[in-house]
Every structure is written in structure tokens, then in C-alpha cells.
Amino acid sequence: MFLADYHTHSAFSHDGHDDFPAMLASAERAGLRELCVTDHCDIALPRPFPARERYEAYLSARSGNVTSVRLLLGVELGEAVHDIARAEEVAAAVPYDFIIGSIHALRGEEDFYHLRSETEAEFHRLLDCYFRELTELAEWGHFDVLGHLAYPLRYTQWNVPSLLPRYEDELRALFRLLRDTGKGIELNLSRLQPFQDVLALWREFGGEIVTIGTDAHRAGGVGKGIADGLEILRGAGFRYVAAYEQRKVRYEKI
Numbered sequence: 001m002f003l004a005d006y007h008t009h010s011a012f013s014h015d016g017h018d019d020f021p022a023m024l025a026s027a028e029r030a031g032l033r034e035l036c037v038t039d040h041c042d043i044a045l046p047r048p049f050p051a052r053e054r055y056e057a058y059l060s061a062r063s064g065n066v067t068s069v070r071l072l073l074g075v076e077l078g079e080a081v082h083d084i085a086r087a088e089e090v091a092a093a094v095p096y097d098f099i100i101g102s103i104h105a106l107r108g109e110e111d112f113y114h115l116r117s118e119t120e121a122e123f124h125r126l127l128d129c130y131f132r133e134l135t136e137l138a139e140w141g142h143f144d145v146l147g148h149l150a151y152p153l154r155y156t157q158w159n160v161p162s163l164l165p166r167y168e169d170e171l172r173a174l175f176r177l178l179r180d181t182g183k184g185i186e187l188n189l190s191r192l193q194p195f196q197d198v199l200a201l202w203r204e205f206g207g208e209i210v211t212i213g214t215d216a217h218r219a220g221g222v223g224k225g226i227a228d229g230l231e232i233l234r235g236a237g238f239r240y241v242a243a244y245e246q247r248k249v250r251y252e253k254i
């Protein structure tokens, strides 16, 4: 069984806490073969992203790595389509193994983490916009997998357990685009995003690329539940999980 965590945050993320060596030690305890650190770079926010400094820290952690875990450098680009020039600059600043494209906030809105909709209808209006932005992101395409596809559902007070069946048409259009451009989705283990029905739809589309990540923001959370994630993937009909190196996909048997 190939255990790897492809969505984690270090202290280089504004909401992360630990350095690469601490995360590697935790990954080894969790029995991982690979750890990909995907710190936030939120394109629409004025927050600086120290790409070069982080790259140096990665090289030093890699050369001083005393664990059996392979360390990979990723990044989670948030809201790339809000400023494509900056996103492309960040993506090209240093060599990355893996890039997650995420939407945490819509144009002119707060992060869904903070956003509260007055009514369920209002929440669905936001979800309509969310799908439009995901489609824009997929059309832009400078990433490897779409991050936590059902992110807005994580924090809403409304009972919307899945994007299906309501957003089936939107998901089909998005999946067609992702499949045809060689992109993937991720199984994000933080409140399980997306759920098995969405994974099964991706499979039905001939979607092959799925990475698994905990979205851990502390070293202690690295690798937690990856084996269960692989079982979920298997249950949705997948036989392989995706891994990356220098932006090239590789398939590992589950």
C-alpha cells in the first residue's frame, strides 16, 4: 500500500506551525513513503510568499533528511485566476514537484471559512459562482490537481452534504475539462472532500488522477487517515493513487 500525504502545510503557511524536519519525523511515524508540503500562496491577498526562502529551507531539509520519507515540494495556489500574472510568476519562481489549485474565496468575497450566508438560496448562489471560478481555474490549467473540490461545504451552516445531485451538470463539465487536460482532483481528508459519490463520478469520466492529502496544518496531523483514504478510493473504483515529481504524474497501486 502506497502511503503518501500530498496536502500539508508548514510554518511557511500563515496558518501552519511546524518546519519541514518536524513534518518529516511525523510522516515517518505515520509510515509514509512520501510527504509533499503544499504551503498556501493566496494570490488575491497582499500577504507575501517567500518562495525562494522556502525553497532553500526545502533543499536543506532534503539534504539533512534522516528519515526514510521522500520530501517533495509543492504549493497550494489559492485564487490563481484572480491575478493570473502573479500566479504564473509564483508557479515559475522555483521548481515545484506538485501544484494544487484551490478556490477558498470568490472575487469580492471572504474565504468560505468566514463567510456566512443568510439563506440556503444565497449559499447556492455562491456555489454557482464557485463553479464558475473552478471552471476558469481549470481553463487556465497551471496546476496538477484541483484542491478540496467541495470546500464551501466544509463550513456552511446549511445542510448540503454533497455537491451531488444538485451540481451534477457543473461537475460533469468541470470533469470533462480536467480529464481532457490531464489534470486531477484530490481526496482531501479534512472533513472528507469530496465524498465518494463525486469520486465515483470522476471515475465514470475516466478520471485517473486522484491524490490524497490530510490538509494537516500541524506536524502531528501529517499522514493521519491516509490508509482509510486509499480504501475510500478503492471503494469508488480506483486501483491507483497519483503521485508527482517535477510536475509529472506517476501511478501507484493502492
Ligand SMILES: [Zn+2]
Binding pocket: 076, 102, 104, 147, 148
Ligand atoms: Zn485549501
Ligand SMILES: [Zn+2]
Binding pocket: 007, 009, 076, 215
Ligand atoms: Zn490546504
